[in-house]
Amino acid sequence: MADDALAKGGSGVSSTLPHLPAASFQTAIEFIFEAQPSNVTGGKLVGGLSQTIELAMTQLEVTVLALALSMVVALPVGLYLGHRGTGELLAVGLGHAGRAIPELALIAFMAAVIGVGTLNVTIALAVLGVPPILTNAFVGIRQVDRASVEAARGIGMTEAEVLSKVEVPLAIPTLMTGIRGATIAIVATATIAPLAGVLTLGDYIINENVYGEDGVVAGAIVVALMALGLELLLALLQRRLTSKGLKLSSA
Amino acid sequence: MSSWALPVAAAGELPPDFFQERTSETLPCQATSKLFCFDWARENIDRYGTPTVQHLKLVALAVLIGFAIAFTLALLAHRRRWLRAPLLAATGVLYTIPSVAFFFLLLPLTGRGVDTAVIALTAFNLQIIYRNTIVGLANVPSPVKDAARGMGLTDRQILWRVELPLASPEIIAGLRIATVSTVAIATLAKFAGGGGLGVPIFANGIDFKTNIIIAGGIAILMALSFDAILYGIQWRMTPWRRVAQA
Amino acid sequence: MRTKTTRLSAPAAAMALALVLSLGVAACGSSNDTTGESTAESEGGGGAIVSNPANGKVTLTIGSKNFAESEITGEIYAQALEAAGYTVKTDLSLGSETIALKTLKQGEISGYPEYTSTALESLFGLEPEEVPAEAQPAYEKAKAEFEKEGLTAFPPTPFSSANAVGTLKKTAEELDLKTISDLKGKSEELSLYGSPECRQRSDCLAGLEKFYGLKFKSFHPVDIGLRYTVLEKGQADLSILFTTDPQLSAESDKFVILEDDKEVFPAGNVIFVTDQSVAKEAGPDLEKTIVEVQKGLTLPVMQELNARAELEKEPAKKVAADYLKEAGYTG
Numbered sequence: 170m171a172d173d174a175l176a177k178g179g180s181g182v183s184s185t186l187p188h189l190p191a192a193s194f195q196t197a198i199e200f201i202f203e204a205q206p207s208n209v210t211g212g213k214l215v216g217g218l219s220q221t222i223e224l225a226m227t228q229l230e231v232t233v234l235a236l237a238l239s240m241v242v243a244l245p246v247g248l249y250l251g252h253r254g255t256g257e258l259l260a261v262g263l264g265h266a267g268r269a270i271p272e273l274a275l276i277a278f279m280a281a282v283i284g285v286g287t288l289n290v291t292i293a294l295a296v297l298g299v300p301p302i303l304t305n306a307f308v309g310i311r312q313v314d315r316a317s318v319e320a321a322r323g324i325g326m327t328e329a330e331v332l333s334k335v336e337v338p339l340a341i342p343t344l345m346t347g348i349r350g351a352t353i354a355i356v357a358t359a360t361i362a363p364l365a366g367v368l369t370l371g372d373y374i375i376n377e378n379v380y381g382e383d384g385v386v387a388g389a390i391v392v393a394l395m396a397l398g399l400e401l402l403l404a405l406l407q408r409r410l411t412s413k414g415l416k417l418s419s420a
Numbered sequence: 421m422s423s424w425a426l427p428v429a430a431a432g433e434l435p436p437d438f439f440q441e442r443t444s445e446t447l448p449c450q451a452t453s454k455l456f457c458f459d460w461a462r463e464n465i466d467r468y469g470t471p472t473v474q475h476l477k478l479v480a481l482a483v484l485i486g487f488a489i490a491f492t493l494a495l496l497a498h499r500r501r502w503l504r505a506p507l508l509a510a511t512g513v514l515y516t517i518p519s520v521a522f523f524f525l526l527l528p529l530t531g532r533g534v535d536t537a538v539i540a541l542t543a544f545n546l547q548i549i550y551r552n553t554i555v556g557l558a559n560v561p562s563p564v565k566d567a568a569r570g571m572g573l574t575d576r577q578i579l580w581r582v583e584l585p586l587a588s589p590e591i592i593a594g595l596r597i598a599t600v601s602t603v604a605i606a607t608l609a610k611f612a613g614g615g616g617l618g619v620p621i622f623a624n625g626i627d628f629k630t631n632i633i634i635a636g637g638i639a640i641l642m643a644l645s646f647d648a649i650l651y652g653i654q655w656r657m658t659p660w661r662r663v664a665q666a
Numbered sequence: 667m668r669t670k671t672t673r674l675s676a677p678a679a680a681m682a683l684a685l686v687l688s689l690g691v692a693a694c695g696s697s698n699d700t701t702g703e704s705t706a707e708s709e710g711g712g713g714a715i716v717s718n719p720a721n722g723k724v725t726l727t728i729g730s731k732n733f734a735e736s737e738i739t740g741e742i743y744a745q746a747l748e749a750a751g752y753t754v755k756t757d758l759s760l761g762s763e764t765i766a767l768k769t770l771k772q773g774e775i776s777g778y779p780e781y782t783s784t785a786l787e788s789l790f791g792l793e794p795e796e797v798p799a800e801a802q803p804a805y806e807k808a809k810a811e812f813e814k815e816g817l818t819a820f821p822p823t824p825f826s827s828a829n830a831v832g833t834l835k836k837t838a839e840e841l842d843l844k845t846i847s848d849l850k851g852k853s854e855e856l857s858l859y860g861s862p863e864c865r866q867r868s869d870c871l872a873g874l875e876k877f878y879g880l881k882f883k884s885f886h887p888v889d890i891g892l893r894y895t896v897l898e899k900g901q902a903d904l905s906i907l908f909t910t911d912p913q914l915s916a917e918s919d920k921f922v923i924l925e926d927d928k929e930v931f932p933a934g935n936v937i938f939v940t941d942q943s944v945a946k947e948a949g950p951d952l953e954k955t956i957v958e959v960q961k962g963l964t965l966p967v968m969q970e971l972n973a974r975a976e977l978e979k980e981p982a983k984k985v986a987a988d989y990l991k992e993a994g995y996t997g
Binding site: 194265266268269270271272273274275277278280281282353356357360361364371374375382385386388389390392393396397400 | 516517521528601604607610
C-alpha cells in the first residue's frame, strides 16, 4: 500500500496530508511474527516472534510475581479482619485509597527512589494489587451468612476450620473478583514498566522511534490479548472454585 | 523586508554574570536526589495549573459520557434480561484492555490527542457503571414494585419514581468507583497526546522526586475529592437510609 | 388517584445534569492537540529583533526532540520568531529524531532543531568516517540530503554536542579507564545504560559494538532523563551521556566521560530543519531570525542554559526567554 511505503521512513515527496495512518492492523500483525528492519537506520532487525514472546514472558513473569506478592500480603490480613469483624475502616478505606493511586506516578516514584529493575517494579505493582484483594477478602467474608458460621461453630469447628471450610468457600466469588481486579490493574501498569527498566510489551508501545507505528500497534494488540486471556483464565478458575451450591443460588 | 536595529552591545554577547559557578556542594535542592524540595515546590506550583485543568477535563468528559452510555445500556438490559450477559461481557472486555494499549489501538483511527484519550478512558469506566446500575436495579425488592403497580403506576413511572431512586446508592457507588479509577488512569493520557497530570511527571524530569510527589499528590487529592463529593450526593439522595441509622 | 411528585426524580435530574455538563465541557475548547501551546510572550520591543507585521499571517509550529537541550533550542527559536512577528505555536518533546522527522514530513510541525551528526548518521545512514568533523562541511552535507526529501536546513549553531560513554569517577579510576578503547577486555563485565534507540544507532551501542568491537555484559534501555540517576544509584556501570551535559562540569568530582579515541561519536551542531514550502511561505525573516538568534549559543552559553534547565529545573520556556533577553535579542 502506498501509505506503508511512505511510512517506512523512506524518502519521497514530503506528505502534505495530516494524520496519514502509517500502521494498519495488517502491518502490525506482520510485525508480531516477522522481524523487520527498524525505521532507524542501522539495519538491525526489530520485532518478530521471538522478541515478542520474550517481552510477553517478561510481562507475564512480573505480573505473576506481583500478584503472588500482593496475595501473600493482602489475603491473610483481609481474611483475618473479615473473620473477626473488625478493621472495616482500614479494609474498605484501603480499597478506596488504592484505586486512587495514579499508576504513572507510582512507577516513576519507585524508579526514582529505589531505582530501575525487576524487583522495584514488582514491588510497585504489588502495591497496586494489595487494596482490591484485601478489601474483597474482607467484604467477602463479612457477607457470608452468619447462620452458616454459627452452625459451623455449633458443630464444634475451630475458628481456623470455620474460616477455611465455611467462610472462604462461600466468599470465593467476591474474593476472585478482587483478584481479577488486581490482575487487571497489575497488567495495565506492567505495560508501562519499560519506563522503570523492565522490558515488557510496553517497550513496543512506548518506543515508537525504535519499533515504528507497526510496533506500537502490535504491542497494543498483544497486550490486549494477554490481558483478556488472563481474565478468561481467572474467570474459569473462579467458576471451578465456586461450590455448586453457590452457583445454583445465584442462577 | 525588515532591517534590524543592533543594540549597543552586539547581540549575542552575554554579560559575565550570566554564567554561574556550580559545584557539587552548591547544587540547589532540586538538582540533588532529596525526597522533597519545599522551596522549589512553593515557587513552581503554578507549573501544575494547566495539566491539572487538562486532567479535570479528561476525567469529566470520560465519566459523564461513560455514565450516559453505561446508564442507557443498563436501562435497556434491565427490561431485556437476555441483553445483560452480552453487555456485561462487552463492557468487561473494554475494562480489561489496558488503557495504554487502548490509546494506541485507536491510533490508526483517531490519531493522537484529547479525543483518543477520552474515548479510551470512557471505555474503561463503562463496565463499572453498567454493572452497578444493573445490580442496583435488580436489588429493588419485588414487594415495593408490586405495591407501586398496585397504586396504578405504569412501568415507566415505576422505573423513574421507584426503582431508580432505590437503586441510586448502588449507582452512585459505581460512579464513585469509576471517577476515582478514571482520575488515576488519566495520568497515562500523556501517551496519547491528551495532556493531563502525566505530562509534568515527564516534563520536569522523570526522576525528580518532588515533581512526582506533587503531580501524583494532586491526582490523588483530585480523586479523593471527587469521591467525597459523590459520597455527599449519595448521602443526600437517600434520606431513608439516614433515618434508619438515626 | 394521581400521585403528586414534589420534585423531579433524582436519577432523571442526574442524567439531565450529566448530559448538560458533558456538552458544556466538550464545547469548552476540546482541541485535538493539547500539547500545542501559543508562546504568548509579547516583548515590548527594544531588543535586536524587530517585529515585521507582514509575518503575522504565517503560523509556525516549532517542535523539538525529547531532551532538555533540544527543548531549549526549540523554545529559543520559537520565541525569537514570535518577536519577529510570526504567529508561533510549540509542540516540543516529540520524541527521538525519527519521530521528529516524521512529524515534520507529515506537516504537523513547521520545523525543529536537529544535529548534523544525528541527521547524517541516523537519518541518512552514513558511516562515522563519512561524517565531516568540521561544522560547515557537515552542515552542507546534511542540507543536501534533506533537500532530496523536500526539506531544507539553516546554518549551524556555534556549539556542538556529541554522545559520550560516561561513568562514575571512581569506576574509571578503579578500572583505569581513560578512553573508550580502554574498555576492551573489561566491558564484558560492565552494564551499559542508554536510550531505547541507542541499540540501533551507530553513534551509540551499535557503533560501540561495530567499530570498537566491544561486547557488554548487558544493555538496558532507559529514558534519557535517567542517564545520571542510573550511574548514581550504582545500577549502571556505564551510561550514554552528552558532552554538553551540565552535570559534567557541576559534578565533575562524580562523573567522567571516556575519550572517543576512534572518533565514532561525531560532534554535531544544531541546525534548524524545515520544509522547503514552509520556508518559502515564511519569507526571508525565518532564516534570518534563526541564524541571528543562535549566534550567541556558544558552548559555555549552552552549558549554562542546560544547567538551568536540568539542574535548577527551570522550564525550557523561561531558560530560553532569559537567554534572549540577556543577549539583547528581545526587549
